[in-house]
Amino acid sequence: MGSRWKVAAAAVSFAAVAGALAVSPASADKVTGTLQPTTAEDTGFVVRLVKPGVAGHEDLTPYLFRLTLSDGSKLAVYCVGADIDWSFEPDVMSEVPWGDYPDATSPFKANAKKINWVLHHGYPNLSLTQLNDLGLDTNADGIELEEAISATQAALWHFSDGVDLDRDEPVQRGNHDSDKDVLALYDYLTGTDNTGIDEWVVGDLKVSPSTLSGEVGTLIGPFKVTTNGTVTKLEDTLPDGVEVTDAQGKVLAAGDIKNGTEFYVKVPPGTAAGNGGIKISGDSPKREVGRLFTGKTAAGEEAQPLIVAGSETKPLTAEAKADWKARPTTPPSSTTETTPPTTTVPPTTTTTVAPIPQPSPGLPDTGASILVPALVGLGLLGGGAGALLYARHRRRAA
DSSP states (O other), X not given: OOTTXXXXXXXXXXXXXXXXXXXXXXXXXXXXXXXXXXXXXXXXXXXXXXXXXXXXXXXXXXXXXXXXXXXXXXXEEEEOOTTSOOOOOEEEXXXXXXXXXXXXXXTHHHHHHHHHHHXXXXXXXXXXXXXXXXXXXXXXXXXXXXHHHHHHHHHHHHHHHOOEEOSSSOBOTTOGGGHHHHHHHHHHHHSTTOOOOOOOOOOOEEEEXXXXXXXXXXXXXXXXXXXXXXXXXXXXXXXXXXEEEOTTOOBOOGGGOOTTOEEEEEOOTTOOSEEEEEEEEEEOOSOOTTOEEEEEETTSOBOOOEEEEEEOOOEEEEEEEEEEEOOOOOOOOOOSXXXXXXXXXXXXXXXXXXXXXXXXXXXXXXXSOTHHHHHHHHHHXXXXXXXXXXXXXXXXXX
């Protein structure tokens, strides 16, 4: 095989693996961390690797390194790039996207999704119990720790460097009883079940917008939640009666809030003007698996790339605020006309008034009532009739 392949049957020294993962001052947003010293529990069996078309073989020791980031996150990492010098003394070690893998001739980029699948389905992302529940053809005692590390690392090298386990003698150190177990897990991780997994996503929890205003008697919102984690707690500093709800006014609990959920602040009528806050807490996903770290040695050579194989969940939090005012009254309409004053209508009485005689149709109305001349005429007629009767009575008497 190539001259850069080295026998790594001995453990990497404490000084080598304890080197700090630093970043350049110009890359303040980069992640920093420290490799922890390896232990016997972090070391697999020496595996024998062969490369198609290349004579011979190489024996390499798999290690499950421990990486502590500056934010306290603890990650388990494997090596990728068996052809790259085994060195853990970089001047600069930075997290990079898969596309920035340092060896342009490596099959890493083409196989990155399959590598990520190995990380998600190998050890330690799956426990020994979970691996033995896969129903693989293993020895009676099942897959043990060193076998799990050996098979997972060999599968990673298969995709990052185009090498295979030597099927006649896959495991060294005289642990040939482990051959069957290592090959069973290796074949599973590199077989047809491996359909690939996209590049890792950092834990994220956001509420947008962070602040909204509204009026009493309304729903203030929506606030939209974006997360790839799991919401575990919903807290608020809202006054009594003001609640976090959905668009229909249903009160929400932490379990109701997921990625894409929209929530509102319901302010009932009669509530005094005020404000309050909402705090959402959760756990990040274990999707930091697949993070890639590369760097340079003190001599300026490429350091052994590291890829994250296991991580803890991290706490996530996001907050939002709402404030509200009393709903304003409707102002009078603005016109140029003067609104006439309101006239109070007096109450209707029940007093009966005698009807006034009306003039006959066709006669002019002079303004005087016809009743007076009619009475005068009747009086004259009566007087004339009386005088006639008196004259007749005197003739008969004579």
